[in-house]
Amino acid sequence: MQDKGLFTSPDVQREERKEHLTMVLLLTPALLMVAVLLLLPMFWLGLQSIQGEDGFSLANYTRIFTEAIYWDTFGTTLQISLIVTVLSILLGFPIAYAAARTSGLISSLILLCVILPFWTSVLVRSYAWLVLLQRRGVVNQTLIDLGIISRPLELVHNATGTVIGTLHVMLPFMVLPLYSVMKKIPNDLLLASDSLGAKPFYTFRRVFLPMAAPGVMAGSILVFVICLGFFITPELLGGGRTVLVSMLVQRNVELYHAWGAASAVGLVLLAVVFLIFWAVNKVIPIERVLGVR
Known part of the structure; x- marks a missing residue:
């Protein structure tokens, strides 16, 4: 049968x-x-x-890997993206922790302060930082009045202004993933650790921090990748002295009408992003970072 x-x-x-x-x-x-x-x-x-004057050509890619200006630009972009990512973690983690461990009105106010910048244009925020950080701006004038410095600091039209303005734009992209992960951490685990005699710092380091690691990784990837292609804020606060990859693409198109060179730079940047995802996946699976089971 x-x-x-x-x-x-x-x-x-x-x-x-x-x-x-x-x-x-x-x-x-x-x-x-x-x-x-x-x-x-x-x-x-x-x-x-891959189009040249006489047809197929790899000259655009050859220039990227042989000319110093491309190496310097990619190096500056990676460096600023890494600095902004690290600062976002250092500033965003306490904010997300405070929002996740509190409740009611306090948590809502913290999240409102985080989300509020999204309601303002990036261009407006960049110009605001340009006004605040200039030689006769609020920051320099306050520091001079307090006697901390004797002459204005160079805070704009350089890498410092680029990092400050970019960090302000990117911080919410770090806080929100961290908050979503921290909010799901069961409070019973922390209470159990305390009841077993663990000190608060030990509980935070061995229980809370490992469970918050996917949020740190997700926020770091998000911030780092966005920084790689960020344009408006570095263009304004960098003053043309701090050149990132996105600005190099724009100049190739507008100044030199070199679509081939701009396309090659964009594709190499895309390859760098895929390489970053591949490296992260080797450390922590992307499914865990994204919360997919």
Whole structure:
């Protein structure tokens, strides 16, 4: 006697095919949007990057890996992105911790202060920092009045102003992932650690911090990757002296009309981002960082 459980009836097979077809039809608009808005532009950039005056050429990529200006630009971009990411962790972790461990009005006020900058244009915030940090700005004038410094500090049109303005824009992107992870940490685990005689710092280091690590990693990836392609704030506060990759792409297009060079720079930057994701995945699986089980 044959086991009927080993076979699937034609009606069941027909329903499964119908369900698969329905899923494909539902996914088709999203797949078309990805193809039109992402894959086709990348394909166009790839073609532009290998076109020379006489046809196929790798000259654009050769310049990136041989000329000092490209190495300096990529190095400056990575350095500023790393500095902003580290500062975002140092500043964002206490803010997220305070918001997650408190409740009611205090937690809501902390989150409101974090989200409030999103309601203001990045351009407006960058100009505001330009006014605050200039030689006769509020920051320098206050420091002089307090007797801390004798002459104005150079806080804009350099890497310092770029880091300060970029950090202000990126901080919410660190706080929100941290908060979402910290809020899910069971308080019972912390109470159990305390009841077993662990000191608060030991509980924080051995219980709370490891469970908050995915939030730190998620926020760090988000901040670092956005910083790699950030443009408005570095352009204004850097004053043209601190050149990042995004500014190099813009100058290749607007000043030299070199679409091939700009495309090559953009694709190399994209490769760097994929390399970062690959390296992070080796340390902590991306599924854990994204909270996917």
